[in-house]
Amino acid sequence: MASPRKGRKGTVTYVLRLFVITYLLLLVAWPVALVVTNTFEGGTASLTGIFDDPDLVHALQLSATAAVVATVINTVFGVVVSLLLVRYQFPGKRILSALIDLPLSVSPIVVGLALLLVYAGRDGWFGPTLEGWGFQVIFATPGIIMATAFVSLPLVIREVVPVLQEIGTEQEQAASSLGASGWQTFWRITLPSIKWAVVYGIVLTLARSLGEFGAVKVVSGNVLGETRTTTLAVEEKYLNFDQQGAYALSFLLASVSVLAIVVVFIIRARVARHASAEGAAS
Amino acid sequence: MSIEVKNINKRFGNFVALENVNVSIPTGQLTALLGPSGGGKTTLLRIIAGLESADSGSVEIEGTDATQLPVQKRNVGFVFQHYAAFKHMSVAKNIAFGLEIRKRPKDEIKDRVAELLELVHLEQFGHRLPSQLSGGQRQRMALARALAVEPSVLLLDEPFGALDAKVRKELRDWLRRLHDEVHVTTVFVTHDQEEALEVSDEIVVINEGRVEQVGSPDTLYDSPANDFVMSFLGPTTILDGTLYRPHDIDVFTHPGIEGSIPARIVRELRVGFEVRLTVELLDADHEEVTVTVTRAHQRSLGLSDGIDVWLSPTHAAAAVPVP
Numbered sequence: 001m002a003s004p005r006k007g008r009k010g011t012v013t014y015v016l017r018l019f020v021i022t023y024l025l026l027l028v029a030w031p032v033a034l035v036v037t038n039t040f041e042g043g044t045a046s047l048t049g050i051f052d053d054p055d056l057v058h059a060l061q062l063s064a065t066a067a068v069v070a071t072v073i074n075t076v077f078g079v080v081v082s083l084l085l086v087r088y089q090f091p092g093k094r095i096l097s098a099l100i101d102l103p104l105s106v107s108p109i110v111v112g113l114a115l116l117l118v119y120a121g122r123d124g125w126f127g128p129t130l131e132g133w134g135f136q137v138i139f140a141t142p143g144i145i146m147a148t149a150f151v152s153l154p155l156v157i158r159e160v161v162p163v164l165q166e167i168g169t170e171q172e173q174a175a176s177s178l179g180a181s182g183w184q185t186f187w188r189i190t191l192p193s194i195k196w197a198v199v200y201g202i203v204l205t206l207a208r209s210l211g212e213f214g215a216v217k218v219v220s221g222n223v224l225g226e227t228r229t230t231t232l233a234v235e236e237k238y239l240n241f242d243q244q245g246a247y248a249l250s251f252l253l254a255s256v257s258v259l260a261i262v263v264v265f266i267i268r269a270r271v272a273r274h275a276s277a278e279g280a281a282s
Numbered sequence: 283m284s285i286e287v288k289n290i291n292k293r294f295g296n297f298v299a300l301e302n303v304n305v306s307i308p309t310g311q312l313t314a315l316l317g318p319s320g321g322g323k324t325t326l327l328r329i330i331a332g333l334e335s336a337d338s339g340s341v342e343i344e345g346t347d348a349t350q351l352p353v354q355k356r357n358v359g360f361v362f363q364h365y366a367a368f369k370h371m372s373v374a375k376n377i378a379f380g381l382e383i384r385k386r387p388k389d390e391i392k393d394r395v396a397e398l399l400e401l402v403h404l405e406q407f408g409h410r411l412p413s414q415l416s417g418g419q420r421q422r423m424a425l426a427r428a429l430a431v432e433p434s435v436l437l438l439d440e441p442f443g444a445l446d447a448k449v450r451k452e453l454r455d456w457l458r459r460l461h462d463e464v465h466v467t468t469v470f471v472t473h474d475q476e477e478a479l480e481v482s483d484e485i486v487v488i489n490e491g492r493v494e495q496v497g498s499p500d501t502l503y504d505s506p507a508n509d510f511v512m513s514f515l516g517p518t519t520i521l522d523g524t525l526y527r528p529h530d531i532d533v534f535t536h537p538g539i540e541g542s543i544p545a546r547i548v549r550e551l552r553v554g555f556e557v558r559l560t561v562e563l564l565d566a567d568h569e570e571v572t573v574t575v576t577r578a579h580q581r582s583l584g585l586s587d588g589i590d591v592w593l594s595p596t597h598a599a600a601a602v603p604v605p
Contacts, residue, residue: 170366173333174424176353177360178380178431188379192370 032254038243039251046248055225056233056249063230066141066216067209070149074205078156079198083190085157086164103153111150112218119143119219139221144229147215152208156201163197164190196271200264207260211253284309284435284467285330290339292325292491299325300336301491307435307469307484312461314478315471317488318514323471324439326488330469331437332356344434359428359466363440365420367412373423374399374408380431398426401460418449422456429464438470442477454481475515479503487511504600512602519572521593523604528558528574530599534592535583542592545571547585552577559585561593 039046050056084090085097103111119127119137130137137143171193175185191198213231220227228236230249238246285307292300300322307313315323328334330341332353340349348356368376374395381391399405402422404415412420421441428436441457442450458481461468472478478485479499487494487502487510495507506512509525519528522543534542548570549560557580559573571593575585585591595601 170362170364171368173353174360174362174366174368174427175379177331177333177358178427179354179383180379181354184383189368195370 035247035250035254038247042244046244047251049245050248050252055228058225059228059230059233060252062141062144062227063210066144066148066229067206069145070152070209071202071205073145073149074153075156075198075202077153078201079160079191079194082157082160082164082194086161087169100154100157103151108147108151108212108214108216109218112147112215115143115147115150115215115219119146138219139223139227141227143219144216144227147219148209148212151212151215152205155204155208156198159197159201159204160194163194167193196267200267203260203263203267207257210256283307284344285469286340286342287326287330288340288342290326290329290336290341292322292329292334292336298491300329303339303488303491303493305486305493305496307467307486309467310465311483312458312468312470312481313484313486314482315469315486315488316475316478316514317473317494319473321489322491323473323488327437327439327469327471330435331358331360333360357431357434359431359433359436361421361424361428361436361438361441363443365412365417365424365444367420367424369412372409372411373404373415376412376423377427377430379427384431394430398430401429401463402426416449417445418453421445421453425457425460429466433466436466436468438468440471440473443472450477457481479515487514489514506600506602509602509605512600517572517574520569520604521571521595524595525602525604526595526599528572529556530596530601531571531573532594532596533559533561533573533575533579533583533585534594535585535589537592539592539594542594545591545593547587547589547591550580550585550587557585561591563593564590 050060081096081100085093116124116138118125119130121127121131121136121138124138127137135142137146171189172185175189176182180188211231212229213235216229217232217235220229220232222228222232222236224236230253234246234249234253237243237249283306285305287303287305287307290300290303292298303322303326305326315326317323325334329336330343332348332351332355336349340347342348343356343358353360368379371379377395377398378391381394386394395408396405399408402425404419404422404426407415407419407423412423415423421444425438425441442453445453454477457470470482479502482499484496485499485502486496489510495502495511502511503515506515509518512518512525517528518525519531520526521531532539537544544564545561546564547559548562551558551560555577556574557577559575559580561571561573563569563571573593575583579585
């Protein structure tokens with residue numbers, strides 16, 4: 001990591017550093033730090049209060065369930081789509097690739113409305129049929145999971161695709177020439193090679209899913225104790241002038257994000273160490 | 283015959299990679315597919331392996347029609363130019379891969395891996411990762427991995443292409459000795475004529491998707507079928523409308539030999555033990571001919587710039603008329 005410019009720290013470097021630090025401090029560090037201080041203003045009472053309220057516990061559980069299920073779906077889907085995009089040629093490949101980025105650019109609230117149009121129980125395109133089979137999507141957990149999965153869809157794919165491109169197909173060809181079936185090649189060669197990219201993608205997906213607000217707000221119906229997720233509970237508390245409670249919940253959400261960043265940091269360090277070990281040997 | 287390739291055609295879009303290729307590869311020998319880059323030799327090797335499918339034609343391996351068989355079922359060992367090492371597995375695990383896929387007993391795998399590590403001189407490296415090996419060691423590991431499953435044929439795609447000159451030469455000699463020990467039918471692709479001449483029992487020269495000539499290294503060098511084979515296997519020069527090797531032209535400092543052609547030395551270039559002379563014919567066209575002589579020969583005749591000489595091809599020189 002040695003910078004070639006080391007030792008030539010001019011005034012410009014210091015000014016740039018000061019600018020970046022100030023910017024990050026005002027935009028990120030200070031506000032987040034205030035959430036923490038506000039949470040603990042009255043001791044740990046507001047935090048423990050969350051766990052005494054069954055509706056809030058339910059909200060936390062719902063958020064966790066939706067995030068985990070959405071992450072599982074997007075991981076499996078993401079790996080399959082990545083393999084499809086990198087390893088196969090088919091008409092419409094570019095369009096598919098562009099489409100996958102759509103969830104990142106579309107506003108989550110639009111995603112929510114779009115899902116309503118298709119799955120709403122009374123006037124949706126497909127919803128009444130599903131409801132006839134006794135399966136409710138909108139204003140229920142499936143809808144929340146779908147909205148969450150939609151907004152976090154590209155994250156695994158965008159991590160895995162470049163790694164798949166980099167490793168190439170020779171190892172896989174060697175495995176088949178040694179008698180491995182497609183499935184054996186995938187488990188023994190491909191998956192171990194993209195392992196860290198998948199883990200990285202999972203962490204990002206999980207963090208993004210937990211924090212989702214807009215799309216979930218539209219499709220969940222926001223029913224207390226039933227379809228209210230943690231982020232919706234934060235808004236509710238804030239609007240009801242229970243700032244202390246809002247900050248405490250926010251603190252919990254932020255803690256998970258910080259944890260995710262730490263995990264990603266550790267993974268990056270590991271991958272970098274692997275890469276440098278390889279570089280040193282060749 | 284171990285491998286019979288019949289009427290193979292292969293196109294990539296408009297590019298004709300192979301055109302009506304017929305090759306028979308003898309059992310137990312080391313055969314080189316030699317030719318310039320983009321000539322189709324790697325494509326042919328990959329079609330034999332089953333990593334690529336031909337548009338038409340058939341491939342027979344050890345008497346069975348393999349044309350429709352997937353690569354997994356052909357029982358071939360394939361070695362890639364860039365090793366294709368399984369990066370996340372130790373050297374021993376790499377070598378064991380094919381045996382584990384075949385669900386051999388653990389003890390048998392262990393013994394076989396130890397045996398192969400010894401064969402490729404990597405006994406101390408079994409627990410290392412491929413990234414901790416040099417290029418030459420990685421390629422030996424890849425070779426052991428391919429040999430582990432006791433393939434009926436061993437296919438090597440430019441196996442030494444990514445290595446530096448010295449290691450390449452060492453590995454080449456080592457491959458020759460290994461083959462004398464193991465005797466598995468081996469086909470390797472190379473664009474290096476020296477490598478092909480030095481290592482192989484038989485050479486198949488492939489150019490622009492067609493087989494130009496098949497034969498032993500001596501046959502190819504001494505009686506090339508055409509000007510392409512002749513010029514691909516070594517340096518050539520044109521004298522009197524015929525292609526010769528520069529060392530097959532005798533230089534005299536006096537006339538009198540029947541049919542010798544008068545000329546004048548215009549340049550000399552010393553490379554190690556040999557001297558490359560550029561000689562200009564004293565006819566109307568002033569054609570330039572390259573002649574190679576040994577350093578000792580040059581000294582004894584006093585050959586240098588501006589000297590008048592007479593040229594004549596040696597007795598029984600390899601010669602091909604220029605088209």
